[in-house]
Amino acid sequence: MEPLLTLRDEFELREGRARHGITVFYDTFDGRLHADGVTLRHADGQLVLIDRETGDELVSADATGARRLFIADLPEPLRERLANVIEMRALTVIARVRVRRQSVAVLNEDAKTVVRLMLEDSRVTTTGVRGYEGELERVRELLPASALPFVDEAVLAAGGRPAGTSAKLDLKLDSDEPATEAAMTVFARLLEVIAENLPGTLEDIDSEFLHDLRVAVRRTRSLQRQFKAIYSDRLQHFRDEFKRIQQVTGDLRDLDVYLLDFDDLRASLPEAMQAELDPLRSVLEHRRAKALTATRRALKAQRTLDALHEWLEFIQEAPKSEQTVSELASHRITRVYRKMVKMGRAIDDDSPAEDLHELRKVGKELRYLLEFFSSLYPPDVVKPFIKTLKGLQDQLGRFQDREVQANALRALAPEVGQPATVMAMGVLVERFMKEEIAARTEFADRFSAFAGKAQRRTVKDTFG
Amino acid sequence: MILATYNIKGGVGKTSAAVNLATLAAREGARTLLWDLDPQGASTYLFRIKPKVKGGGARLVRGKTDVETQLKGTDTEGLDLLPADFSYRHMDLALDATKKPTTRLRRVLEPLDDYDYTFLDCPPSISLVSESVFEAADALLVPIIPATLSSRTLDQLHEVLEAEGPRVLGFFSMADRRKRLHRQIMDELSTEHDVLETVIPTSADVERMGAERAALVDFAPRSRAARAYADLWEEVRARLT
Numbered sequence: 057m058e059p060l061l062t063l064r065d066e067f068e069l070r071e072g073r074a075r076h077g078i079t080v081f082y083d084t085f086d087g088r089l090h091a092d093g094v095t096l097r098h099a100d101g102q103l104v105l106i107d108r109e110t111g112d113e114l115v116s117a118d119a120t121g122a123r124r125l126f127i128a129d130l131p132e133p134l135r136e137r138l139a140n141v142i143e144m145r146a147l148t149v150i151a152r153v154r155v156r157r158q159s160v161a162v163l164n165e166d167a168k169t170v171v172r173l174m175l176e177d178s179r180v181t182t183t184g185v186r187g188y189e190g191e192l193e194r195v196r197e198l199l200p201a202s203a204l205p206f207v208d209e210a211v212l213a214a215g216g217r218p219a220g221t222s223a224k225l226d227l228k229l230d231s232d233e234p235a236t237e238a239a240m241t242v243f244a245r246l247l248e249v250i251a252e253n254l255p256g257t258l259e260d261i262d263s264e265f266l267h268d269l270r271v272a273v274r275r276t277r278s279l280q281r282q283f284k285a286i287y288s289d290r291l292q293h294f295r296d297e298f299k300r301i302q303q304v305t306g307d308l309r310d311l312d313v314y315l316l317d318f319d320d321l322r323a324s325l326p327e328a329m330q331a332e333l334d335p336l337r338s339v340l341e342h343r344r345a346k347a348l349t350a351t352r353r354a355l356k357a358q359r360t361l362d363a364l365h366e367w368l369e370f371i372q373e374a375p376k377s378e379q380t381v382s383e384l385a386s387h388r389i390t391r392v393y394r395k396m397v398k399m400g401r402a403i404d405d406d407s408p409a410e411d412l413h414e415l416r417k418v419g420k421e422l423r424y425l426l427e428f429f430s431s432l433y434p435p436d437v438v439k440p441f442i443k444t445l446k447g448l449q450d451q452l453g454r455f456q457d458r459e460v461q462a463n464a465l466r467a468l469a470p471e472v473g474q475p476a477t478v479m480a481m482g483v484l485v486e487r488f489m490k491e492e493i494a495a496r497t498e499f500a501d502r503f504s505a506f507a508g509k510a511q512r513r514t515v516k517d518t519f520g
Numbered sequence: 521m522i523l524a525t526y527n528i529k530g531g532v533g534k535t536s537a538a539v540n541l542a543t544l545a546a547r548e549g550a551r552t553l554l555w556d557l558d559p560q561g562a563s564t565y566l567f568r569i570k571p572k573v574k575g576g577g578a579r580l581v582r583g584k585t586d587v588e589t590q591l592k593g594t595d596t597e598g599l600d601l602l603p604a605d606f607s608y609r610h611m612d613l614a615l616d617a618t619k620k621p622t623t624r625l626r627r628v629l630e631p632l633d634d635y636d637y638t639f640l641d642c643p644p645s646i647s648l649v650s651e652s653v654f655e656a657a658d659a660l661l662v663p664i665i666p667a668t669l670s671s672r673t674l675d676q677l678h679e680v681l682e683a684e685g686p687r688v689l690g691f692f693s694m695a696d697r698r699k700r701l702h703r704q705i706m707d708e709l710s711t712e713h714d715v716l717e718t719v720i721p722t723s724a725d726v727e728r729m730g731a732e733r734a735a736l737v738d739f740a741p742r743s744r745a746a747r748a749y750a751d752l753w754e755e756v757r758a759r760l761t
Binding site: 161166167168169171184185186187188 | 592595
C-alpha cells in the first residue's frame with residue numbers, strides 16, 4: 057500500500073481483496089498494438105485493452121488466454137476495435153508476470169466511490185468515475201508518477217523489445233563512403249530481418265514471418281544484381297543460394313495468399329454458390345501443410361544456414377570499392393529508370409502480358425534502389441518519386457495478380473474434382489480475367505505520369 | 521430499453537425496485553442508467569450522490585442542459601445516475617411551459633441511447649410528469665402492496681394508458697404471506713390482471729437500505745428480499761424479450 061500513502065491524508069480508501077495472479081501481455085511480432093498506443097493484457101479471465109498513455113481501460117471482454125490469438129479468436133468488442141490494427145498478424149505472448157492485484161476505492165466524505173484504483177504490485181492505475189473528474193485529477197496529482205508503462209517494464213525484463221520487431225530498413229548511409237561499405241550496411245540489415253523472422257516462419261505463427269523473410273531475400277537479390285560490379289565472381293554462388301531460398305519458399309507464400317484472400321473471394325460469389333467453394337479451401341490447406349513441411353526442411357538445412365553465414369563473411373571481407381555509394385547508386389537508379397521508360401513506351405494494347413510482367417519486375421528493382429539509398433537524396437525528390445512508381449507498380453500488380461490467380465484456379469481445378477466447386481471457381485476465373493483487362497486499360501495513364509517530361513527531368517537532375 | 525417504476529401512491533417500493541433492479545442489470549454487464557425523477561431524491565441518496573442537476577429541472581426538460589455532463593457514476597461499475605434535484609418538485613410547471621410537454625422526458629433521454637437499460641424512478645402522482653414517463657417508457661414496473669386501495673392502481677393505469685402505451689408489468693411488493701388479506705388480494709388480482717409471479721416480501725432488510733445507503737443486493741445479497749429482486753429482474757427481462 058506504500059504508493060497510496062500520499063492519498064490517505066486527503067481521502068478515505070476502501071481496499072478490496074488482494075489476489076495473486078498471472079498477467080499476460082500480447083502484441084504482434086511487429087508491435088502493432090504498441091504503435092497504436094494500446095496494450096492488451098489477460099488477467100482474471102479477462103482480456104483488457106488499455107490506453108498506453110493514460111492506463112484507461114478501453115475495451116474488455118471475458119476470454120481464455122491462449123498462446124496465440126488471431127483476430128477471429130477475439131471476443132466481439134475487441135475484434136471490432138483491433139481488426140484494422142492487427143489485420144492478418146497473430147497476437148502472441150510478449151510478457152508474462154506474476155502480480156499481486158488489489159482494487160482500491162477512493163471515497164469522498166459520503167463514503168461514495170469517486171476514483172477506482174488497481175494496484176499491481178507497487179503500480180497504481182486509476183480509473184475515473186463519471187461526474188467525479190475533479191477527484192480523479194486530484195488523485196493523479198497525489199500519486200507518484202510511474203516512469204514506464206507496466207507492459208514495457210515486463211517486456212524489457214523478459215529481454216524483449218516493447219515496440220516489437222520491425223522489418224523496415226530505416227538506414228542512414230553516408231554518400232561519400234565506398235559502395236561496398238554502404239552495401240554491407242544494407243545487406244547486414246536484410247540478413248538481420250531474415251534471422252529475426254526465421255523462428256516465426258518455422259513455428260508457423262502467422263503468414264507475415266515468411267512474407268517479411270522473403271521480401272528481405274528478394275531485396276538482397278536485387279541489390280546483389282544492381283551492385284554486382286563491385287564484387288568478385290564468388291558473388292554468383294550467393295546469388296544462386298538466395299535464388300534457391302526464394303524458390304523453396306514460394307509455394308508456401310502463394311498458398312498463404314490464397315488462404316488469406318479466401319473469405320473475401322467466397323463472399324464475392326453469389327450467395328447460393330458460396331458454400332460450394334469450401335472444398336477448395338480443404339485442397340489449399342492440404343497443399344499448404346505439405347508446402348510448410350518442405351519450407352521448414354529447406355530453411356533448417358545446414359546448406360541454408362551455411363549460405364547465410366558465409367554471405368555475411370563475404371560482404372564484410374569484400375575489398376573496398378573505388379566508387380562511392382552515391383556514385384554507384386545514382387548510376388544504377390538512372391539506368392533502371394531509363395530502362396523502364398524504354399520498356400513501357402514499347403507497350404501497347406496488343407503487347408503480350410509477359411511485357412507488363414517484365415516491366416513490373418524492373419520496377420521492383422527501382423523501388424528497392426530508392427528505398428535502400430533514400431538517405432542519400434533529398435526527401436522531396438525521393439518520396440514523390442516512390443509514390444509515382446508505387447502507383448504504376450500497384451496497377452501492374454493488380455494486373456498480374458489477377459492473371460496469376462486465374463491461372464492458379466485453373467491449375468487447381470482437376471485436384472478439386474467436385475463439379476459444383478469447379479463451377480464456383482469458374483465464376484471467379486471469369487471475374488479475374490475481366491479485372492485483368494480493366495487493369496490494363498489504366499496502364500497508359502499511370503505510365504505517362506511516371507515517364508513524363510517532368511519526372512524525367514527530376515531524375516536527371518538528382519541522379520544523373 | 522426504458523423501464524419506469526411507477527405507482528400513483530407513494531411508499532410502495534418504487535425506489536427500492538429501481539435501485540436494486542438497476543444494480544442487478546449493471547452487474548450483468550449491461551450499460552445502465554437510473555434517472556431519479558423524484559424531488560425527494562431517495563435513490564440519489566442511496567447512491568451517496570448529491571441531489572443536484574446544474575440549472576435545475578426546468579432547463580433540463582427544455583433541452584438547455586447537456587444531460588451527459590450531469591451524469592454520475594455509482595459505486596457499481598456500469599451503472600450511472602442522473603440525479604434528482606429539489607427543483608424537480610416544479611417539474612409539472614416546467615413541462616407545462618414547453619411545447620408538447622409529454623414528449624420532453626423522451627427528448628432528454630434521446631442522447632443517452634447508449635445505455636442498454638434506463639430506469640426511471642418516478643414520483644408518485646398522476647400528472648404531466650407521469651404522462652411524460654408513459655410516453656418515454658417501454659414498460660412500467662408497478663409495485664403493488666396487496667391491500668384493497670393500492671390494488672386499484674392497475675385498473676386506474678389501464679384507464680389512463682392508451683393502447684400503444686408502455687407495457688404494464690405489475691408485481692407484489694411489501695407483501696406478507698402471513699396476512700390472510702394479502703394472500704386473498706394477491707390471488708384475486710392475479711386472476712384479473714397480468715401480474716408477475718415474483719413477490720417482493722416485506723422485510724426489515726429493505727428498510728435497512730436507508731441506513732446502509734446501498735442497494736440491498738449489494739449489502740445483503742443472500743437475504744430473502746435480495747433474492748426476490750434477482751428473480752424479479754430475471755422475470756422482467758424474460759417478459760420483455
